[in-house]
Amino acid sequence: MILLLGGSGYVATTFAKRLSDRGLYFRLISRRDCDYTRRDRLIELIDQTKPSFLINAAGYTGKPNVEACEHHKADCLLGNAVLPGIVREACERRDVPWGHISSGCIYSGSRQDGSGFRETDPPNFCFRSPPCSFYSGSKALGEECLQGADNVFVWRLRIPFSNRDGERNYLSKMMRYERLLDVTNSLADVNEFVDACLHCWQHRVPFGVYNIVNTGAVSTADVVQLLQTHRHINRPFRYFRDEAEFMSATSGVPRSSCVLDNSKLIQTGFPIRDVRDAIADALRTWQPER
Numbered sequence: 001m002i003l004l005l006g007g008s009g010y011v012a013t014t015f016a017k018r019l020s021d022r023g024l025y026f027r028l029i030s031r032r033d034c035d036y037t038r039r040d041r042l043i044e045l046i047d048q049t050k051p052s053f054l055i056n057a058a059g060y061t062g063k064p065n066v067e068a069c070e071h072h073k074a075d076c077l078l079g080n081a082v083l084p085g086i087v088r089e090a091c092e093r094r095d096v097p098w099g100h101i102s103s104g105c106i107y108s109g110s111r112q113d114g115s116g117f118r119e120t121d122p123p124n125f126c127f128r129s130p131p132c133s134f135y136s137g138s139k140a141l142g143e144e145c146l147q148g149a150d151n152v153f154v155w156r157l158r159i160p161f162s163n164r165d166g167e168r169n170y171l172s173k174m175m176r177y178e179r180l181l182d183v184t185n186s187l188a189d190v191n192e193f194v195d196a197c198l199h200c201w202q203h204r205v206p207f208g209v210y211n212i213v214n215t216g217a218v219s220t221a222d223v224v225q226l227l228q229t230h231r232h233i234n235r236p237f238r239y240f241r242d243e244a245e246f247m248s249a250t251s252g253v254p255r256s257s258c259v260l261d262n263s264k265l266i267q268t269g270f271p272i273r274d275v276r277d278a279i280a281d282a283l284r285t286w287q288p289e290r
């Protein structure tokens with residue numbers, strides 16, 4: 001049985017759907033059912049349910065976006081930096097292997113030679129390497145709390161998308177924002193992300209940090225071109241002149257735009273798709289929100 005924390009969240013519900021589809025037994029836990037942010041409660045839950053694996057898909061992301069983290073710093077630190085350490089302690093005490101959802105947003109840009117950041121590169125968009133958003137800083141601290149742990153996967157997600165229209169889907173956002181910031185990013189099809197995480201556990205690949213993104217990177221303009229081709233959206237898309245204009249027109253919170261290298265994941269045998277193919281496929285099979 002798999003314990004899945006973060007019950008009401010976007011990523012946890014995606015895991016729940018994929019686990020159900022595969023007929024894998026799991027329990028989706030919300031803080032409403034059990035306050036897993038308290039170590040004693042989490043240990044009790046583990047003792048009662050005896051999971052073979054635990055997935056921590058809980059954290060503070062901010063609604064409608066990471067800007068909210070700047071105004072809710074305590075909740076953000078609790079969810080992203082303190083909670084991973086609590087889950088670590090509980091899982092180590094009860095010898096339960098587990099996976100933690102981290103974020104690629106602890107990086108900005110790419111390596112000097114233009115290639116993507118590897119798992120061994122230190123974060124460069126975090127409190128120890130400012131500037132950063134409060135969200136990114138808190139996620140990097142969360143990873144630090146897991147350093148040295150030997151029974152955990154740290155799965156880095158980045159800018160999720162899928163074929164289901166919705167407020168958390170990057171492709172929906174690109175269709176709805178009045179103006180776009182033209183940056184280059186690695187992205188992840190959220191269903192493929194979940195499948196890759198489950199592959200890590202089911203195939204017993206070595207524990208550690210994994211960048212779980214589709215292969216390659218795309219600019220916003222590339223994504224717009226794919227929207228025009230596959231969704232036939234022919235209205236003009238408007239762009240911010242540059243990041244400075246984006247910052248002054250929005251609430252001034254910097255975003256991480258970055259490229260991640262996923263070759264460590266690919267070496268485990270998971271056949272993740274090229275990002276352009278994955279976006280094109282999502283747009284071709286698009287399910288509009290009702």
Ligand SMILES: NC(=O)C1=CN([C@@H]2O[C@H](COP(=O)(O)OP(=O)(O)OC[C@H]3O[C@@H](n4cnc5c(N)ncnc54)[C@H](OP(=O)(O)O)[C@@H]3O)[C@@H](O)[C@H]2O)C=CC1
Nearest residue numbers: 006007008009010011030031057058059060079101103157
């Ligand atoms: N969505 C994204 O773009 C990305 C998300 N991630 C990471 O994935 C994880 C899940 O994100 P996502 O599902 O999108 O987020 P959501 O905000 O949709 O859900 C997170 C869930 O975590 C639980 N939670 C536990 N502690 C807190 C807290 N202090 N504040 C708020 N919620 C808390 C809540 O569930 P409940 O109360 O039901 O237990 C909440 O619904 C996070 O760690 C996030 O950093 C990484 C990269 C990209």
Ligand SMILES: Cc1cn([C@H]2C[C@H](O)[C@@H](COP(=O)(O)OP(=O)(O)O[C@H]3O[C@@H](C)C(=O)[C@@H](O)[C@H]3O)O2)c(=O)[nH]c1=O
Nearest residue numbers: 061065066103105157158159160173177179180181255
């Ligand atoms: C607000 C806004 C953003 N953007 C761009 C900036 C950025 O490249 C992209 C996403 O920005 P948003 O503000 O929508 O989302 P943001 O909250 O920054 O998204 C992030 O959420 C957290 C939880 C993560 O971990 C990240 O991986 C990422 O998914 O959209 C625009 O083009 N126009 C806009 O008006």
